[in-house]
Amino acid sequence: MKHKLHLDRVHLLAQLKQMLRIRRFEExxxxxxxxxxxxxFLHLYIGEEAIAVGVMSALSAKDNIVATYREHGHALARGxxxxxILAEMYGRTNGCSRGRxxxxxxxxxxxxxYGGNAIVGGGLPLAAGLxxxxxxxxxxxxTVCFFGEGAVAEGEFxxxxxxxxxxxLPVLFVCENNRYAMGTxxxxxxxxTNIAKKASSYGMAAEQVDGMNxxxxxAASIKAVEQIRQTNKPYFLECQSYRFRxxxxxxxxxxxxxxxxxxxxxxxxxxxxxxxxxxNNHLEDEELSNIEAEIKAEIxxxxxxxEQGQWEPISDLAxxxxxxxxxxxxxSHATNKSQGEQL
Amino acid sequence: MSEQVLTYREALRAGIEQALLDDERVFLxxxxxxxxxxCYGVSKxxxxxxxxxxxxxxxxxxxxxxxxxxxAALGGMRPIIEVMTVNFSLLAMDQIVNSAATLRHxxxxxxxVPLVIRMACGAGLxxxxxxxxxxxxxxxxxxxxxxLSPATHNDARHMLIQALADPDPVIIFEHVMLLNTSxxxxxxxxxxxxxxxxxxxxxxxxxxxxxxxxxxxxxxxxQLKDLNIxxxxxxxxxxxxLDTKTIIASVTKTxxxxxxxxxxxxxxxxxxxxxxxxxxxFWHLDAPVKRLCTAEVPIPYPSHLEQAALPQVxxxxxxxxxxxxxx
Numbered sequence: 199m200k201h202k203l204h205l206d207r208v209h210l211l212a213q214l215k216q217m218l219r220i221r222r223f224e225e226x227x228x229x230x231x232x233x234x235x236x237x238x239f240l241h242l243y244i245g246e247e248a249i250a251v252g253v254m255s256a257l258s259a260k261d262n263i264v265a266t267y268r269e270h271g272h273a274l275a276r277g278x279x280x281x282x283i284l285a286e287m288y289g290r291t292n293g294c295s296r297g298r299x300x301x302x303x304x305x306x307x308x309x310x311x312y313g314g315n316a317i318v319g320g321g322l323p324l325a326a327g328l329x330x331x332x333x334x335x336x337x338x339x340x341t342v343c344f345f346g347e348g349a350v351a352e353g354e355f356x357x358x359x360x361x362x363x364x365x366x367l368p369v370l371f372v373c374e375n376n377r378y379a380m381g382t383x384x385x386x387x388x389x390x391t392n393i394a395k396k397a398s399s400y401g402m403a404a405e406q407v408d409g410m411n412x413x414x415x416x417a418a419s420i421k422a423v424e425q426i427r428q429t430n431k432p433y434f435l436e437c438q439s440y441r442f443r444x445x446x447x448x449x450x451x452x453x454x455x456x457x458x459x460x461x462x463x464x465x466x467x468x469x470x471x472x473x474x475x476x477x478n479n480h481l482e483d484e485e486l487s488n489i490e491a492e493i494k495a496e497i498x499x500x501x502x503x504x505e506q507g508q509w510e511p512i513s514d515l516a517x518x519x520x521x522x523x524x525x526x527x528x529x530s531h532a533t534n535k536s537q538g539e540q541l
Numbered sequence: 542m543s544e545q546v547l548t549y550r551e552a553l554r555a556g557i558e559q560a561l562l563d564d565e566r567v568f569l570x571x572x573x574x575x576x577x578x579x580c581y582g583v584s585k586x587x588x589x590x591x592x593x594x595x596x597x598x599x600x601x602x603x604x605x606x607x608x609x610x611x612x613a614a615l616g617g618m619r620p621i622i623e624v625m626t627v628n629f630s631l632l633a634m635d636q637i638v639n640s641a642a643t644l645r646h647x648x649x650x651x652x653x654v655p656l657v658i659r660m661a662c663g664a665g666l667x668x669x670x671x672x673x674x675x676x677x678x679x680x681x682x683x684x685x686x687x688x689l690s691p692a693t694h695n696d697a698r699h700m701l702i703q704a705l706a707d708p709d710p711v712i713i714f715e716h717v718m719l720l721n722t723s724x725x726x727x728x729x730x731x732x733x734x735x736x737x738x739x740x741x742x743x744x745x746x747x748x749x750x751x752x753x754x755x756x757x758x759x760x761x762x763x764q765l766k767d768l769n770i771x772x773x774x775x776x777x778x779x780x781x782x783l784d785t786k787t788i789i790a791s792v793t794k795t796x797x798x799x800x801x802x803x804x805x806x807x808x809x810x811x812x813x814x815x816x817x818x819x820x821x822x823f824w825h826l827d828a829p830v831k832r833l834c835t836a837e838v839p840i841p842y843p844s845h846l847e848q849a850a851l852p853q854v855x856x857x858x859x860x861x862x863x864x865x866x867x868x
Contacts (some may be wrong), residue, residue: 262616296650299648323612329616330616353604354604354605518645518649521653524708
């Protein structure tokens with residue numbers, strides 16, 4: 199089934215709302231981090247929202263997602279509830295990973311959302327494997343793998359590129375090129391800074407996209423997804439973007455100029471879409487404030503939900519290290535009890 | 542067919558073949574497992590019989606294809622991944638340790654990874670310092686993994702099927718010195734994969750071992766019998782989780798324990814087992830626990846040095862005599 203790009207007002211407002219949900223949610227997360235409600239690492243996606251929103255709108259519910267530790271935006275755009283995401287960041291059992299993973303490890307099987315992988319490059323072979331399973335079982339689903347340009351320097355990137363093309367696996371690789379691998383600029387980490395070119399050297403269809411423009415990302419994704427579904431071959435999108443905040447919660451941003459950040463902020467995906475909509479009389483101030491009010495209420499509901507979440511009892515510490523023993527077979531005797539005895 | 546005599550290699554192959562026949566989700570993937578027939582010849586002939594979709598030759602990219610195995614398992618397949626040797630598996634350790642072992646717990650129990658990884662291990666073929674090691678303990682250290690060490694032909698034949706029936710990642714170590722040996726194979730496994738088995742009953746000293754050292758322990762037990770020492774030989778079979786109950790029951794009976802482990806002494810499983818005995822059977826001991834492990838050197842190429850590095854039958858016999866003399 200062909201998925202058409204709808205450039206009508208309703209759709210664009212929906213895309214704006216998705217991006218704003220991510221933006222406002224993460225701004226609140228930063229605040230909650232300051233209040234020590236959220237702990238550990240917190241990697242914000244602010245500035246890059248157009249990529250997740252654009253790509254997700256080209257997918258079907260059957261498709262698989264593999265993302266990184268900077269995945270709040272992907273989870274929201276994929277349809278995981280803001281409540282379950284925030285509760286996860288609070289570490290509560292009503293979180294999408296029962297509070298076990300935190301910000302970096304959002305999982306939701308019902309949305310085919312396979313994390314939340316915090317080893318740079320580690321998700322790429324995994325995505326190729328999911329694609330192989332889809333292909334071999336004729337599931338008519340593809341796998342989307344998001345990763346940063348920092349992953350391109352990893353061996354696993356190249357291994358996965360080679361395998362995906364060699365074995366004709368239905369994967370959409372989405373490189374979110376935000377120009378810094380933590381604090382190391384692209385030119386300091388890549389021999390060839392055109393990442394799409396690097397991917398195409400493996401014989402893969404690859405292109406660069408303006409990752410600050412949600413319409414461009416969606417259009418490119420629709421084209422890519424259609425091609426993957428037709429050919430069962432992988433496709434590579436390099437989305438050129440910029441992260442407005444630091445790498446994580448512990449980043450003094452000594453490696454870049456404030457002027458550079460400002461320059462990118464001015465062409466940010468949210469402000470750009472708002473400006474365009476307003477200039478073309480598609481968005482009234484009142485509509486925007488209504489959207490903002492809806493998002494504010496959603497965030498408040500998520501906070502209430504997270505605050506009410508339970509802590510997992512310590513007695514469940516070792517639960518789910520292994521699967522519960524299957525009652526129907528006597529070949530497996532895995533129990534959490536035996537695990538507990540070892541602890 | 543009640544029982545038959547097979548080489549260890551043939552037993553492994555028969556296990557893989559049964560798995561392929563039993564379940565169409567099963568496939569074998571690894572470097573040279575197909576057209577070449579497997580680096581150690583284990584999968585010879587399977588490519589011709591089952592085809593390229595189920596016997597998959599991979600490029601040389603351990604992390605890549607083990608990661609594909611993890612993803613395929615998540616996606617509903619039942620992959621058997623062959624990594625040529627434990628030495629090469631270090632290149633895939635990220636996928637095994639950071640992905641396969643963590644996904645279930647980290648996702649709050651939503652996901653599981655029904656993956657089996659087979660790899661060769663052990664010294665004795667003069668393959669020197671990058672192809673000969675026994676690093677079962679690296680993986681036995683990791684919660685979320687199960688680690689098997691089939692030391693007998695029957696276990697070589699049946700443990701794979703047991704591992705595939707398990708919903709979690711299982712690593713199987715196949716000692717290279719066993720491949721050409723012949724032994725009896727029964728119609729089914731003698732026990733669940735996580736159970737240790739007493740291969741030789743005895744009353745004076747427990748020889749606790751696994752994998753390639755089981756034969757040495759049994760040979761030592763035979764010699765010890767002539768010396769009027771009754772040795773009990775415990776084959777651990779599963780290195781994670783350890784069958785602590787069987788270990789403790791044996792030591793409680795014999796009051797003495799020698800652990801024979803082809804890994805290096807420092808940080809070895811032998812040390813772990815010794816600690817378990819100390820914690821749970823200290824008051825039953827008549828002598829300190831003894832560990833016989835590999836000398837702490839990279840395995841050297843010349844045979845005399847390689848053999849000098851490994852635990853040997855004579856050392857086991859001497860250690861047993863010494864432990865009996867200690868009072």
